[in-house]
Amino acid sequence: MSKHVVVIGGGVAGLEVAGQLSKAGIEVSVIEKEINTGGHLNNWYRLFPDRRDSSEVKEYLDGMTHNHGINLLTNTTIEVFKRNTSHFLITTNGGKELTADAIIIATGFDLFKSSRKEEYGYGIYDNVITSVDLEKMFRKGKIALTNQTVPETIGIIHCVGSRDEKVGNFYCSKLCCVTAVKQAIEIREFLPDSKVFCFYMDMRMGGAFYEELYREAQEKWGVNFIRGKVSEASETIENKLLIKVEDTLAGRPLKMKLDMLVLMAGMEMSEDGEKIAGIVGLKTGENRFFAATDNLIGSNRSNIDGVFYAGSCTAPMNIPETISHARAAVVEVIDYLNDGIR
Amino acid sequence: MILEGKKAIWNDYQKEIADDKYYYVRSCVRQNFFPGSETAFLKIMREELKKEVYEHPCHTSCTGIGYHSDIVPVETTMTVVARQFAIMTEAGYENLVPSCITSFGLYTEILDTWHHFPEVEKKIRLQLKKATGREFKKPKNLAHASDVIYKFRKEIAAKAKYKLINKKTGEPLKVVDHIGCHYAKMFPSKGVGGAEYPYVLAGMIEEWGGKIIDYPERRHCCGFGFRQYLVQANRGFSIACSKEKFESMEPFKPDMIITNCPGCPMFLDRWQYVINEMEGKRYGQNGEGIPVFTYEEVAGLVLGYDPWELGLQMHQTDCEPVLDKIGVDYSPEDKYNLEIIPSFSEKHNLINV
């Protein structure tokens, strides 16, 4: 009899896992809380480092699920989770009961709620937006201030909700630096007369082709990089944003008026992930993401036999890392299903 | 500006403020700086709001000025504060209401320190016992006097004779609120509205008819800051802080400034005179300064108290432009008439009448 795996989460990791398991002849159900699959991918316009349209990745993932007969349960959450000797029993919010031989957690991340950094005034000042809001503007094809005029000076604040003890997040979200660089380039493409300033603590360009993108931003697009954490923003009488930052490399405080401020919101353990950790009894780490049993050779393994992790529910990850992590999870599950142990 | 966003933050930072039976402790300096303010507080609390407010003659300085100037060691400060608590306990009160922002900040800081380091509290209790034979209970509720006025802002509005509205134009007065640094910057959760968008004074102003101005340097220190003022050579730094604020608020054309700290109204008021002497620059309209008030003075004005009984003649930056805008009934010729002053303050200068 064919084995059945339940994947929790229908974003990049969940769909990749589901598709690959299905290809291997395993019956798969995907539980997704939203109406649509794709997760955060749906909010993004183009993807770093080569700025492919996100819809291409979405198409690939949809192909994986459609072509391999996956049982997709959207608008669905988990109410009850039980384990008997060899099976997991899941009851959904709709009262549907599922029996699974193994579980893959692919609940992803939540974007940091930028209003928590009160000093930047997100949700209070008119033209303070987040990286996601900017992607939506890109998708619409128009970058505009609330009064519908075009911004001339745009500031990008790195590390909003990352590397910040004040919001309880010590860790680096890893993708925001490169997102800032990508978005800075895109702003310059959309608005060739604009000036863009990135305010960073460190430029963490650790991924493949990231440093190249950074260099391109400087050389080709004239993006300005100022090292320092913006300490506060306020609104001036002409409805501009006055920011205070230390130019740490000049060793002096700096103030500047900007038309628009874009906050590079970091990644956090998802709220639903936290709920599932509670329901299932999974361990979480100091960073509140799911804790793998082995950070070197078992980053897909959980503290419960038969429950595995895939993607950014364990730590901030970019798309290629998520895809790789998801594929690794597939290997772990197949191994487990064959042995019955892990 | 999106008001809804601010309201969300204001809702996040609401604190418990006791309803009655207050143990009031005065500031070291306010009776010199703004002599009508504390008496106005007592009059409002006792006569307008019918609340019980108790003062004790043995209350001393909290040593905050000495502590922040590196003169008094922290253990000494804690022991002095423990003694204040002991006197309150002996008097049978548990709702502490300091008049001074720095005292409020210091009490908050000490209570928090004791919470995290109980061994320090134990040591201080022992020291107090040895030195004075006294014992104490920690306050059940600690609120700054401006928190208390904030709590009753609606009651005050209901009894108001005047509104913070320009009588001629019908427009609300544009008010800059300036919050003492030690109110919420150290412990945002202990301040109404938090540290970034404080609501304690803004709430009063809204309720009494005025309009709050949100200007870029609203978070900046007034320039008092103890150590930057105490040494004459540093005063250029102190006055530069005030100047930075004035320049930032000037384009918004504020009618007045309201404050809740002993030092802030002093410096924002007096430095306007000094800047004018040094540079010939004034920041108000029609070549005037921007009048600076304590929240008690504003509450008193709204309630119809006589400006000279409130001590407004002690301001260096003339307050008359605001009185005229509001339409306050006052006699300009009595500004320096010493005869009328005791009529208001007599009773309330006495402790626990």
Add this chain to the structure above:
Amino acid sequence: MDKFGFTISAGRQIDYDSNNRRLAEYIFEKEPSFRLCIECGGCSATCTTANFTGFSLRELHILIKRGENDQVRQNLNKCMLCGKCTLVCPRGVNTRNIVVLAKNAFQKSDEYEI
């Protein structure tokens, strides 16, 4: 001063909006590699002058970019134009040329050419 015994302190903030950045624009145009600096400080570490005086080529780059031109002018002539900084730079910035261009620019601005 006589009256009060002190004067109002000047601000230390870099006021980006009021600073004049024509010098920076001039150098960006003539030497595009100026944009590529990542502030690693390699140039300053190897610099003879930096090791014996308060001069820092890395800081000079920042001051030019921020429009702190008075400070640039004060420090510019400390450079001996040996070119060792250019050998070190990991981003391939023509650091020596930036000093030369800044000198040119000041000369020209004195003669009102830029």
